[in-house]
Amino acid sequence: xxxxxxAKTGVLALILLAIGGVITSTSHAQGFQGGGFxxxxGGGGGFQxGFQGGGFxQxGGGGGFQGGxGGGGGFQGGGxxxxxGQGGFQGxxxxxxxxGFQGGGGGGFxQxGGGAVQPFSSSATxxxxxxxxxxxxxxxxxxxxxxxxxxxxxxxAAIGSCVVSGLPVALSQRELLLHSVRASTRxxxxxxxxxxxGGDPAPEAVPAPPPAVASGKGKVVVQPQPMQxxxxxxxxxxxxxxxxxxxxxxxxxLASGFEAESWSGxxxxxxxxADDLVLxxxxxxxxxxxxxxxxxxVDLDGFALSAYVSWTxxxxxxxxxxxxxxxxxxxxxxxxxxxxxxxxxxxxxHSVEFNAGYNFHCxxxxxxxxxxxxxxxxxxxxxxxxxxxxxxxxxxDQKYDSLVTRVGWQASRRFExxxxxxxxxxxxxxxRENLNANELVKVSLGSSPYRWLSGGGVTPDYEVxxxxxxxxxxYLNVGGGILIEVGANFAILLDYEGHLLRGDEQExxxxxxxxxxx
Numbered sequence: 001x002x003x004x005x006x007a008k009t010g011v012l013a014l015i016l017l018a019i020g021g022v023i024t025s026t027s028h029a030q031g032f033q034g035g036g037f038x039x040x041x042g043g044g045g046g047f048q049x050g051f052q053g054g055g056f057x058q059x060g061g062g063g064g065f066q067g068g069x070g071g072g073g074g075f076q077g078g079g080x081x082x083x084x085g086q087g088g089f090q091g092x093x094x095x096x097x098x099x100g101f102q103g104g105g106g107g108g109f110x111q112x113g114g115g116a117v118q119p120f121s122s123s124a125t126x127x128x129x130x131x132x133x134x135x136x137x138x139x140x141x142x143x144x145x146x147x148x149x150x151x152x153x154x155x156x157a158a159i160g161s162c163v164v165s166g167l168p169v170a171l172s173q174r175e176l177l178l179h180s181v182r183a184s185t186r187x188x189x190x191x192x193x194x195x196x197x198g199g200d201p202a203p204e205a206v207p208a209p210p211p212a213v214a215s216g217k218g219k220v221v222v223q224p225q226p227m228q229x230x231x232x233x234x235x236x237x238x239x240x241x242x243x244x245x246x247x248x249x250x251x252x253x254l255a256s257g258f259e260a261e262s263w264s265g266x267x268x269x270x271x272x273x274a275d276d277l278v279l280x281x282x283x284x285x286x287x288x289x290x291x292x293x294x295x296x297x298v299d300l301d302g303f304a305l306s307a308y309v310s311w312t313x314x315x316x317x318x319x320x321x322x323x324x325x326x327x328x329x330x331x332x333x334x335x336x337x338x339x340x341x342x343x344x345x346x347x348x349x350h351s352v353e354f355n356a357g358y359n360f361h362c363x364x365x366x367x368x369x370x371x372x373x374x375x376x377x378x379x380x381x382x383x384x385x386x387x388x389x390x391x392x393x394x395x396x397d398q399k400y401d402s403l404v405t406r407v408g409w410q411a412s413r414r415f416e417x418x419x420x421x422x423x424x425x426x427x428x429x430x431x432r433e434n435l436n437a438n439e440l441v442k443v444s445l446g447s448s449p450y451r452w453l454s455g456g457g458v459t460p461d462y463e464v465x466x467x468x469x470x471x472x473x474x475y476l477n478v479g480g481g482i483l484i485e486v487g488a489n490f491a492i493l494l495d496y497e498g499h500l501l502r503g504d505e506q507e508x509x510x511x512x513x514x515x516x517x518x
Contacts, residue, residue: 140337143453150455158390158449161335163464166393166443169292169333171255171468173380174400174439176298177327179247179260179507180288181349181376184304185323186509187241187266188282189353190495193425194483194513195278195310196317196357196370196410237270241513250504251293253469257504260290266513268306278310286327296334302327304349315368318356325349325378333385333393341388343395349378357410367411370429376402384446392446403435406477420485429477431499438467475502489517 140157243264251257268282288300304325311318326348333341357370380398408429415422444463451459481495492514499507 151453152455153451153453155390155449155451157337158445159462161337161391162393162443162445162462165295165333165336166341166395167441167464167466168251168254168256169296169331170395170398170441170443171253171466172249172258172292173298174398174468175249175255175471175505176247176258176260176288176290177300177347177349177378177380178376178400178402178436179245180262180286180300180327181304181325181351181378182507183243183245183262183264183288183509184284184286184325185306185321185351185353186245186495186497187243187264187284187511187513188268188280188306188308188321188323189497190241190243190481190493190511190513191239191268191270191280191282191515192308192310192319192321192355193427193479193481193495194491194493195312195319196355235272237272237515237517239266239268239270239513239515241266241268241511243509243511245507245509247507248505252471252504254466255469256295257293258290259293260288262286262288264511276311276313278312280306280308280310282306282308286325292333294334296340297332299330300327302347315359315361316356317359319354321351321353323349323351323353325351329380331383331385333388335388335391337388337391339388339391341385341392343383343385345381345383345395347378347380349376351376364414364416365411366413367409369407369409370427371408372406372429374402374404376400390445390447390449394444394446396442398439398441400439401435402433404431404433406431408477420487420491421483422485423483424480425483426480427478431475431477433471433473436471438470440465440467471505472503476500491515 140155140160142154142156144152144154241264243262243266245260245262245264247258247260247262249257249259264284264286266282266284268280270278270280272278282305284304284306286300286302286304288298290298290300292298302325304323306321306323308319308321327346329343329345329347331343331345333343335341351374353372353374355370355372357368359366359368378400382395382397384394385392406429408427410425410427412423412425442463442465444461448459449462477497477499479495479497481493483491483493485491492512495511495513497509499505
C-alpha cells in the first residue's frame with residue numbers, strides 16, 4: 001500500500017481568506033498522494049486561489065469558523081469546489097459543529113463531529129469507523145479518506161488557531177517588548193534632560209571673604225585674594241521617580257495590533273565628581289499590561305539597572321547611558337477553541353544611549369541643537385504554551401536589534417521665584433529607526449494535527465512562519481518638562497515625551513522625579 005504523506009503547505013488557504021500576507025507553513029512532505037487520491041492544500045489541484053467555486057466563504061468570522069474556530073455553523077458556503085481533483089467535498093454545509101461534514105458529493109465520508117462513533121458510509125472507505133474520544137465530539141477536524149481505506153483526521157481548527165491567533169501574537173511581541181524597554185529608561189532620561197537644560201548647575205563659586213592682615217601701625221588692611229568657596233557643597237544627589245507610558249499599534253501585515261500601558265518606579269543617585277562631570281546609577285522596576293486586539297494579553301514585569309555619565313563643559317553637553325533589563329512575561333492567548341494557552345517566557349535587553357548638544361545663552365534663556373542615538377539589543381526566550389490541549393503552541397527565540405538616530409532642538413528658560421526657581425523646557429526631534437528589520441518568526445503546534453483513524457502513515461509536526469512587518473522608519477519625537485526648584489537642594493521635575501507621525505503606532509511617556517542634594 002502506498003503510504004500517504006502530509007501536505008507541504010498545510011491548510012494555508014483557510015487563513016489567507018481572512019488575513020492577507022505571506023505565510024509559510026510546513027509539514028515536511030510533498031502533499032497527500034497515493035491510492036487514487038492526490039491533492040495539495042493550497043497548490044496544484046488542491047485549495048487553489050482560496051478555495052475555488054465558493055465552497056468556503058470566510059475564515060475567522062461571520063460564516064467562517066463561527067463561535068471560535070469550529071463552533072456554530074463552522075465553514076459555510078453553498079457552492080461546490082474541487083478538493084483534490086476527485087470531486088472532493090462538494091456542497092457541504094457545516095464543519096465541526098452539530099452535524100459535521102454533510103452531503104459529501106464525492107463520497108468518502110458521511111458525518112463527523114458531535115457524535116461518539118461516526119461510520120463512514122462509502123464503499124471507498126470500507127465503512128471505516130473510529131472510536132469515541134479519538135476525535136469524535138471535538139469540533140474542527142477535517143476527515144480525509146482514500147480508496148485504500150486509509151482514513152486521516154486533520155485538526156484544521158488547531159491549525160487555524162496556530163495561524164489566526166498564535167502567529168499574529170508572536171509577530172507583535174517584539175514591538176511590545178521594545179516599548180517596555182523604552183519605558184524602563186524614561187525616568188533616567190528625564191533626569192538627564194534636566195542636566196542638559198542646565199537645570200542642575202555646578203556649585204556657584206563666589207569670592208571668599210578676604211583675610212585681614214595687620215599693618216605695622218596695628219591697622220587692619222584688606223587684601224583681595226583669588227581664593228573661592230562654593231555656595232553649595234552638595235556632591236551627591238538622590239532622586240526617586242515614577243513613570244507612565246502607553247503604546248497603541250494597529251495591525252501591521254500579519255502582526256496583531258496591541259495596546260499597552262506601563263508603570264515604572266526608579267531610585268537613583270548621582271555623584272558630581274567635578275563642576276562639569278556627573279556620574280549616575282539608577283534602578284527601575286517596570287510593569288507592562290498589554291492586549292493583543294482580543295487575541296490575548298501579556299503581563300510583563302522586571303528590573304532595569306542603568307549607569308550614566310553627563311559632561312557639561314561650558315555650553316556643550318554630552319551624556320552616555322547603559323542599561324540592562326531583565327523581564328518576565330505572563331502570556332495568555334485565546335486559542336479560538338474555547339481554551340486559553342499560557343506561557344511564562346523571559347527576556348533580556350541591553351541599551352546604550354548617547355546624546356550631545358550645544359546651548360546658546362541669552363540671559364536666562366537657553367536654546368540649541370542636539371543629536372543622539374539609541375541602540376538596543378535583546379532576546380525573548382523561546383517557550384511552549386500549556387493549558388490549551390491540542391491548541392498549545394511552541395515559539396522559537398526572538399532576537400532584535402534597534403538603532404534609533406535623532407536630530408533636534410531644545411529650549412529652556414529659568415525664572416527666579418520667591419521659593420527658588422522654575423525652568424520650563426521644550427524639545428523636538430526627528431528620529432529614524434535604522435535596524436529594526438523584518439525578522440523571521442516561527443510558531444509550531446505542540447502536537448501533530450494529523451491522526452490516522454485507519455490505515456497508517458506519518459504524522460509530522462506542523463509549523464508556520466512569517467516575517468515581522470517593519471515599522472515606519474521616521475517619526476517625530478516631541479517633549480517638554482518643567483523643573484521646580486525649592487531652595488538650593490530640593491527639586492521636582494515633570495516630563496513628557498511623545499512619538500508621533502509613525503503611521504499606525506503611537507507612544508506616550510510621562511514621569512515625575514524628585515531630587516535632593518546632600
